[in-house]
Amino acid sequence: MSTETAAAAGHAVASPPADWAQARSRVHAVGLAAVLPVTARPLAETDGLTLAEPLTTRTDLPAFPTSSVDGWAVRGAGPWRVVGRVLAGSTPPALTEDGTTVEIATGAMVPEGTTAVLRIEESDRTPDDRVVGTPRGTPEWRQPGEEAYAGEQLLPAGTAVDPAVIGLAASCGYDTLPVRPAPRAALLVFGDELLTSGPPAAGRVRDALGPSLPAWLRRYGCEIRPSDVIGPVEDTLPAHVAALRKALADADLVCTTGGTMHGPVDHLHPALEELGAEYVVNTVAVRPGFPMLLARLTGADGRVRFVAGLPGNPQSAIVALVSLVAPLLAGLQGRQLPELPHATLAEPVPGRGDHTHLALVRLDRVAGTAHPVRHVGSAMLRGLAGADGFAVISPGGTGEPGSRVPVVPLPLRSGERAS
Numbered sequence: 325m326s327t328e329t330a331a332a333a334g335h336a337v338a339s340p341p342a343d344w345a346q347a348r349s350r351v352h353a354v355g356l357a358a359v360l361p362v363t364a365r366p367l368a369e370t371d372g373l374t375l376a377e378p379l380t381t382r383t384d385l386p387a388f389p390t391s392s393v394d395g396w397a398v399r400g401a402g403p404w405r406v407v408g409r410v411l412a413g414s415t416p417p418a419l420t421e422d423g424t425t426v427e428i429a430t431g432a433m434v435p436e437g438t439t440a441v442l443r444i445e446e447s448d449r450t451p452d453d454r455v456v457g458t459p460r461g462t463p464e465w466r467q468p469g470e471e472a473y474a475g476e477q478l479l480p481a482g483t484a485v486d487p488a489v490i491g492l493a494a495s496c497g498y499d500t501l502p503v504r505p506a507p508r509a510a511l512l513v514f515g516d517e518l519l520t521s522g523p524p525a526a527g528r529v530r531d532a533l534g535p536s537l538p539a540w541l542r543r544y545g546c547e548i549r550p551s552d553v554i555g556p557v558e559d560t561l562p563a564h565v566a567a568l569r570k571a572l573a574d575a576d577l578v579c580t581t582g583g584t585m586h587g588p589v590d591h592l593h594p595a596l597e598e599l600g601a602e603y604v605v606n607t608v609a610v611r612p613g614f615p616m617l618l619a620r621l622t623g624a625d626g627r628v629r630f631v632a633g634l635p636g637n638p639q640s641a642i643v644a645l646v647s648l649v650a651p652l653l654a655g656l657q658g659r660q661l662p663e664l665p666h667a668t669l670a671e672p673v674p675g676r677g678d679h680t681h682l683a684l685v686r687l688d689r690v691a692g693t694a695h696p697v698r699h700v701g702s703a704m705l706r707g708l709a710g711a712d713g714f715a716v717i718s719p720g721g722t723g724e725p726g727s728r729v730p731v732v733p734l735p736l737r738s739g740e741r742a743s
């Protein structure tokens with residue numbers, strides 16, 4: 325039937341699905357346009373957040389000439405008369421006379437006038453208590469600015485803060501960092517057929533997404549508390565609208581699962597319409613997961629919030645997560661759209677016509693190869709639990725063995741999928 329006839333008959337009018345790669349960039353750009361406001365956080369509370377400004381050194385690094393060994397700071401030729409001692413943490417007086425030395429500790433400031441530092445184990449004492457020895461040809465201290473000069477940019481804005489970044493910022497003299505906060509997320513699970521405990525039976529399946537999606541969302545940097553996960557939400561339009569409204573009061577992003585199609589109890593689209601949401605993406609030419617969507621709502625206060633509609637089939641929901649939610653969250657945090665790594669296909673992967681095919685693969689990181697896994701139906705999670713990510717097979721193409729393809733990684737942690 326024509327579009328007009330479909331609309332007149334009350335059927336949903338399908339907008340053309342977005343190209344997968346374009347949908348990814350579009351939601352990232354829309355996220356960046358709504359980037360979360362900058363906040364200053366104590367250093368120790370910034371792990372996993374995002375630098376809102378470039379990280380620059382506040383002083384030279386090191387900030388003063390620093391002895392890199394325990395030994396003797398000497399002036400001129402030896403033997404040297406001992407005139408004092410300098411420990412780390414103080415400003416020593418200058419060495420003013422040739423033939424003198426101060427004992428110096430690793431990390432201590434090298435006195436002005438020092439011509440060499442002699443290692444303790446390469447020195448000796450004369451009977452009249454002078455120090456003798458041959459300093460090494462290479463300097464035994466670090467010069468100011470050797471690592472970085474005051475004001476030098478070390479990391480760009482948009483960098484994900486990790487423990488190494490926190491340590492670097494501390495060494496540069498920061499007490500707080502300007503960061504983008506963790507996006508607040510909520511999850512609404514739709515589907516009256518879902519069980520939240522016990523084995524599936526008699527037409528009812530276990531809700532596999534309510535317990536797992538929050539953990540995935542945290543790995544993309546979200547804050548989501550147990551009370552932010554609601555479901556199953558009753559399969560009526562008013563219940564959907566009320567649940568969305570409540571979740572949107574606090575969250576930057578509300579993810580929903582199920583109800584993305586136009587079946588008798590699929591209420592997501594009518595609920596979004598009732599809330600005045602506008603689609604950023606409404607269906608994507610990707611298999612599995614094509615009914616995925618992202619919608620944007622702008623509050624009276626001008627604050628922008630998002631609803632990501634993930635299809636109910638569990639693997640399709642994860643495809644939507646990596647395709648739309650991950651790029652959106654990168655944008656909201658002020659991060660770049662992650663470049664996709666590539667791997668060499670070890671086995672053939674079929675194309676999916678004019679749709680992009682996201683095919684679950686296990687990566688052999690040593691060999692740089694991607695291996696398709698089994699049990700990859702859109703209703704299945706068995707393949708996902710043994711995979712590292714999705715190989716991307718472009719529309720119109722097929723995955724030939726030996727070809728290099730992009731891979732969308734799952735946000736796994738070090739040690740996961742280790743065996």
Ligand SMILES: Nc1nc2c(c(=O)[nH]1)N[C@H]1C(S)=C(S)[C@@H](COP(=O)(O)OP(=O)(O)OC[C@H]3O[C@@H](n4cnc5c(N)ncnc54)[C@H](O)[C@@H]3O)O[C@H]1N2
Nearest residue numbers: 515530531532533534581582583584585590635636637640
């Ligand atoms: N007439 C058509 N029907 C369907 C089509 C189509 O093109 N024409 N596409 C199918 C595809 S593909 C998908 S994907 C699903 C998407 O549907 P919804 O997002 O509306 O999801 P539901 O109908 O609510 O559920 C689909 C499926 O997934 C199970 N489910 C839902 N939530 C969960 C959960 N939290 N944990 C585990 N399993 C869940 C649900 O029981 C259904 O089996 O539409 C197809 N239909």
Ligand code: MOO
Nearest residue numbers: 612613614640702
């Ligand atoms: O979008 Mo559905 O993914 O093929 O199960």
